[in-house]
Amino acid sequence: MLKLISYPLSFIVLILILLTLVVFHPIQWICLNVFGYQAHKKSVDYLNFILLRIVHLLGTTFSFENRESIPKGVPIIFVANHQSLYDIIAMIWFLRRFHPKFVSKKELGKGVPSVSFNLRHGGSVLIDRKDPKQAIPSIKKMADYIEKHKRSAVIFPEGTRSRDGKPKEFAQTGLKILCKNAPSAYIVPISINNSWKLVKYGSFPYGLGNRITFVVHEGFAVKDFEFKEIMEKTETAIVKGIKI
Template sequence: MLKLLSYPLTSIYYLLFGLTLVIFHPIQWFCFNVFGYKTHKLSVDILQFCLLKCTHVLGTRFSFYNPHTISTESPLIIVANHQSLYDISPIMWYMRKHHTKFISKMELGKGIPSVSYNLRHGGSVLIDRKNSRQSLPAIKAFAQYIEDTKRAAVIFPEGTRSKNGNPKPFQTKGLKLLFKHVPSALVVPISINNSWKMLRYGKFPMGLGTHIKFEVHEPVKVSEFKNNPLDLIAQIETTIKNNISV
């Protein structure tokens, strides 16, 4: 019965989701080209809030548990497991004061209203995961940008999304580059639970009544692991995975 109900509700959700992206695309363009970064960033924040509200049609709830006072005066490297695209807007909204930027695959940089525009113009980096000659210098330049601006880089080191919540091994190359070129950063591990359940039936229909939970763990200074980046990666991977329930 619940799955049957999800068919009409999913249709309504996709309509709202698509309209939100289409409406905010020219708003972003106007804000960026007329007023600059700060106003564009505000439009992106409001977009994320609206996207979260769209999911309420599906009975989706979000809990974002962050007991830590994290300075905005230090660059951040936010590291999280990855279960679905519904991981992204909550991190952008709830961590918005840190100006979150993403390492994203090249394909997302075109064709998606609002999303592609923000990835191209909002400070994120687009990489070709199959071409290290492009991706590694791009990540290096992105890391320098994060270091200089004291903003937040978000990385999902599993590389691809988990379809059942079970985390995949972390890939170390991108993290090591970030640690090397953002030496003053705080690493902020986040465990994400249940967002994969939004797609438990596939893209259509979608899962109903999902409670997506985010837990922000104690930040760690990159400088404390200057000579042992693999130890830092192992520590944050363990922290994140120990707090994932499947």
């Protein structure tokens, strides 16, 4: 029954999302090319704020727990499990003060209004998951960027979204490159819950009435641990915070 009810609501939400992406595409272009980075960032922040508000029409709520514990004034590497594209929308808005940049698949770098533009021009990196060697210099460039500007990188070490909320095996390479090339960074693990339920039927219709939570775990300095310990601490914290 809920799935049946979700069809008309999902149609309205999808149209509003597409309209918002189309409208903000030229706004982003103007902000970046006329006013510079800060204006472009603001346009991206408010784009994602509006997208969150649109998703509220589905009875979806978002909450970020323990945000105040995130270290300030240092580069941050946010490491999280991945359940849907709506993880990214929420993280851009709720973590906006940390200027989050994403490691994304190259397919998203074209064809999606606003999203593709921001990924190409906003400081994120696009990688070819079929060519791991190509990803190394791109991720290194991101690490250099956050180290220099004291901003943040977001990486989903599962590599792809979980369809049922259960975490997949964590890959090490991307995080290892970030840690090596941003030695003053702090790792901040984040556990994401229930985002997968928003797309449990596939891309359409949406799931209704979900409470999506982001649990921020205690951060720690990269320089204080060997990488093996970093990986273990990070994965343990994330998996422990996932509720199936």
